[in-house]
Amino acid sequence: MNDAAETPTVSIQTLSLSPNKLTITELNTEFSLTLIATDANENAVNLSNGLLWETSDESLATVDVMGNVTVLAAGRVTLSVSYQELTDSVEIEIIESGNFVQGKVVYQDRKYDANGFTSVFFPTYNNVRYVTVDLLDENKNILESTITNAMGRFQFGHVIPENYSIRVLAQVDIEPAPGFSVKDMDGEIYAVTKDSVVGETIYDIKILHGSSMAGVFNILDVFVSAAQYSREAFQVDVEDLSAFWEENMGLGTYFCSGYEDGFCEQGQGIYILSNPGGADSDTDEFDDDVLLHEFGHFIMENHFIDDSPAGCHTISTNDSDLSLAWSEGWGTFFGFAVKSWMDAKPEQPLSSAGISTYVDTDGSNAFLSYDIEQIDELDIAEVVEFADSYYYASGEAAVSKILWSILKNYGIEKITDVLANHFMDTTQPTNLPNFWQGLLTSNLYDEAQLPELTAIFAERKVFYQEDQFESDDTVNTANLIQVGAENAPDYYLYKDDLGNDIDVFAFDAEAGMTYRVETSELRNGIDTYIRMLDEDGSLADLNGQEVENDDAAPGDFFRFDGSQFCRASRFFNDKSSLASKLEFTTNISGRYYVEVSHLSTNFDKFGAVGPYGSYRLTVEQVQ
Amino acid sequence: MKFIFNQCINMKIMPRFSIFIVLLFMAFCVSAKPLPSLSMKMNWNDGIAYEQPVKMHVELMSQISSEKMKFNLSLPDGVTLLDGETSFQVNIEKGQPLLLDFTLLIKKTALGQIEASASIGSASQVFFRAASKLNVESLVRSQKSSSRAITAPAFRHTDRNGIKLREYQLP
Numbered sequence: 116m117n118d119a120a121e122t123p124t125v126s127i128q129t130l131s132l133s134p135n136k137l138t139i140t141e142l143n144t145e146f147s148l149t150l151i152a153t154d155a156n157e158n159a160v161n162l163s164n165g166l167l168w169e170t171s172d173e174s175l176a177t178v179d180v181m182g183n184v185t186v187l188a189a190g191r192v193t194l195s196v197s198y199q200e201l202t203d204s205v206e207i208e209i210i211e212s213g214n215f216v217q218g219k220v221v222y223q224d225r226k227y228d229a230n231g232f233t234s235v236f237f238p239t240y241n242n243v244r245y246v247t248v249d250l251l252d253e254n255k256n257i258l259e260s261t262i263t264n265a266m267g268r269f270q271f272g273h274v275i276p277e278n279y280s281i282r283v284l285a286q287v288d289i290e291p292a293p294g295f296s297v298k299d300m301d302g303e304i305y306a307v308t309k310d311s312v313v314g315e316t317i318y319d320i321k322i323l324h325g326s327s328m329a330g331v332f333n334i335l336d337v338f339v340s341a342a343q344y345s346r347e348a349f350q351v352d353v354e355d356l357s358a359f360w361e362e363n364m365g366l367g368t369y370f371c372s373g374y375e376d377g378f379c380e381q382g383q384g385i386y387i388l389s390n391p392g393g394a395d396s397d398t399d400e401f402d403d404d405v406l407l408h409e410f411g412h413f414i415m416e417n418h419f420i421d422d423s424p425a426g427c428h429t430i431s432t433n434d435s436d437l438s439l440a441w442s443e444g445w446g447t448f449f450g451f452a453v454k455s456w457m458d459a460k461p462e463q464p465l466s467s468a469g470i471s472t473y474v475d476t477d478g479s480n481a482f483l484s485y486d487i488e489q490i491d492e493l494d495i496a497e498v499v500e501f502a503d504s505y506y507y508a509s510g511e512a513a514v515s516k517i518l519w520s521i522l523k524n525y526g527i528e529k530i531t532d533v534l535a536n537h538f539m540d541t542t543q544p545t546n547l548p549n550f551w552q553g554l555l556t557s558n559l560y561d562e563a564q565l566p567e568l569t570a571i572f573a574e575r576k577v578f579y580q581e582d583q584f585e586s587d588d589t590v591n592t593a594n595l596i597q598v599g600a601e602n603a604p605d606y607y608l609y610k611d612d613l614g615n616d617i618d619v620f621a622f623d624a625e626a627g628m629t630y631r632v633e634t635s636e637l638r639n640g641i642d643t644y645i646r647m648l649d650e651d652g653s654l655a656d657l658n659g660q661e662v663e664n665d666d667a668a669p670g671d672f673f674r675f676d677g678s679q680f681c682r683a684s685r686f687f688n689d690k691s692s693l694a695s696k697l698e699f700t701t702n703i704s705g706r707y708y709v710e711v712s713h714l715s716t717n718f719d720k721f722g723a724v725g726p727y728g729s730y731r732l733t734v735e736q737v738q
Numbered sequence: 739m740k741f742i743f744n745q746c747i748n749m750k751i752m753p754r755f756s757i758f759i760v761l762l763f764m765a766f767c768v769s770a771k772p773l774p775s776l777s778m779k780m781n782w783n784d785g786i787a788y789e790q791p792v793k794m795h796v797e798l799m800s801q802i803s804s805e806k807m808k809f810n811l812s813l814p815d816g817v818t819l820l821d822g823e824t825s826f827q828v829n830i831e832k833g834q835p836l837l838l839d840f841t842l843l844i845k846k847t848a849l850g851q852i853e854a855s856a857s858i859g860s861a862s863q864v865f866f867r868a869a870s871k872l873n874v875e876s877l878v879r880s881q882k883s884s885s886r887a888i889t890a891p892a893f894r895h896t897d898r899n900g901i902k903l904r905e906y907q908l909p
Binding site (some may be wrong): 168229230249255257284298299301302303304305307308309312317320322326327328367368369370371372378379384388395396399405408409412423424425426427428429430432442443447448473475479481482483484486492493504511681706 | 744755761767768770771772773774775776801802859860864865866868869870873888895896898899901902903904905906907
């Protein structure tokens with residue numbers, strides 16, 4: 116601290132140092148800072164007294180009462196000057212030229228919009244963050260190793276100028292992503308090396324798109340961002356992820372959970388398609404949304420629980436196994452969540468079309484592109500039986516939209532609580548009805564939010580609430596229906612305070628006639644179970660005829676799909692076989708009762724169905 | 739209804755499966771990205787021919803019906819369309835293959851690719867797109883042009899304290 120003794124009499128309005136930022140490359144350098152002071156009339160005032168000069172670190176640089184600076188050692192130091200209530204400062208970066216090798220590593224990203232990659236590369240280079248950097252001698256022996264910081268900067272200390280090489284590994288060994296790396300299909304980690312010239316000490320390493328290595332570092336960068344988000348959102352220690360990418364790897368983009376076969380020869384990891392020479396020219400190393408989708412699977416598998424049978428799937432099908440729909444819907448939602456977080460903390464800029472968009476390119480144009488906020492625009496089917504593609508718990512787009520709406524309304528905590536607590540404790544499979552159950556039993560559940568939550572689900576035609584016919588849980592409160600009635604309404608089985616809902620119906624039958632009672636139009640994963648009841652609520656005795664039924668037809672929940680889209684097996688939510696049917700002949704005329712419930716007794720660790728959903732009930736006289 | 743086999747780990751250890759069934763299930767242990775809802779195949783009816791009319795066949799399949807699927811065909815220099823249109827809208831129904839035939843005249847000097855694309859979307863955005871390419875380069879041309887092939891960036895296999903690296907040299 117250096118304080119001049121004399122106090123001036125003029126009134127000073129502004130005080131500023133010039134320059135306000137400075138880089139010094141020579142030690143023991145002396146220089147003066149320029150101080151500009153102005154009075155109330157904006158006239159310059161020459162101040163020589165009453166100034167207080169300070170340095171933040173006297174071991175790096177000193178400053179005397181006249182503002183003369185002496186640089187002593189490498190590092191960052193702030194010099195400040197005060198005059199009465201006014202103050203200003205200058206930040207100085209001191210680099211010991213010749214004794215340090217330092218630099219910055221960046222890669223060239225590709226920007227895309229809803230229709231694919233734009234012709235303009237990303238205007239700025241992205242930093243290569245937290246990766247291992249080696250300083251190599253001319254024989255390629257490692258002299259020192261370090262890591263890049265969040266800005267992609269690295270520094271090796273106190274080395275003599277020689278012929279060096281800098282090697283940058285596509286590998287992160289520290290938080291937020293320890294154990295992350297990008298490897299070829301033989302398990303070798305990618306690296307890039309840049310040679311120096313004698314005496315050169317500052318390296319700015321630019322990994323250009325044309326080098327093909329930019330894609331490798333984009334994969335790593337996207338996964339680092341996803342890891343950062345996951346640590347903050349889920350409070351989990353994200354680590355050890357291998358990404359496998361190699362030019363002309365044409366198998367596809369997918370997450371393998373450790374099972375080794377032709378698809379997953381290197382074990383657990385995310386395998387990324389690169390098939391520019393293939394029929395569809397598809398390559399995914401710059402498709403951030405695709406990469407985040409797969410990272411969502413990685414997080415769910417390693418830190419929560421995922422019962423998906425996996426296999427091929429599309430966003431435009433609404434008949435998937437419920438755990439498959441949940442898992443894939445989660446994967447896409449996870450990308451939206453990460454991008455939403457990144458948008459608020461732009462350490463690395465987004466290269467995607469938008470927060471709530473999913474775009475998959477073929478390396479040039481988008482071949483799958485949608486905005487979850489505008490999901491209804493996709494519902495362009497022209498034939499009735501294929502409508503509602505983006506609805507129901509058995510549709511992955513509906514799952515994504517519901518999770519996205521919950522995130523926007525309540526934050527990720529509401530979702531995390533269900534994943535971390537309910538999903539980990541329950542024996543039931545991970546799917547949308549189980550998630551709903553978790554929401555209602557969550558530590559964060561607020562009954563006042565129920566109408567809003569119900570509306571979020573209902574917007575995707577997922578009805579897990581009371582229908583208009585409740586309360587109809589007993590024969591005394593049974594809902595009277597007409598035999599042969601057309602246009603049966605939808606009834607909902609839902610979760611209420613007493614547990615899982617049952618519905619009881621009554622109909623009037625004539626003696627000696629045969630009736631068929633059946634459920635149909637099952638939605639959102641319900642697996643109905645029907646029983647004929649007596650007036651006292653006990654199981655009816657119809658002279659030995661079948662009086663209870665689970666499935667109307669044998670189950671068909673996976674089958675080989677040889678279409679152009681799949682060419683593998685696909686897991687379904689087979690609504691027709693989950694429906695129930697009874698046929699019986701009556702002995703006497705009178706009122707009959709049928710109870711509809713979900714199959715709670717056998718409810719176990721399977722994913723195709725759930726305990727809630729909607730159905731229709733019809734009673735027909737067949738002879 | 740009780741299900742038994744929907745966990746990858748279960749599939750792996752279930753000894754009573756036949757090998758065929760196990761192999762069938764193995765493909766499900768990977769969580770793949772969403773598949774496209776529109777696909778395209780394009781080929782020559784009877785192989786490529788030069789300086790004479792040649793038939794080209796395009797087959798489209800969609801998982802969603804649309805009355806306004808856009809189709810576009812892009813031809814390189816030296817290729818003339820004799821029959822068919824290069825750009826039009828067409829109705830496609832879910833699960834029903836849409837077959838398109840074109841007749842072309844290809845000069846021996848033609849160089850490049852025929853590019854076909856189809857898309858379903860709104861006025862402002864493509865939702866689903868499929869594309870395919872066919873080379874038209876003659877054998878003579880391809881022999882001449884092979885010398886122009888781009889060399890892949892050089893890399894070498896190195897070892898870093900026991901860790902295998904695939905190391906690329908930057909310019």
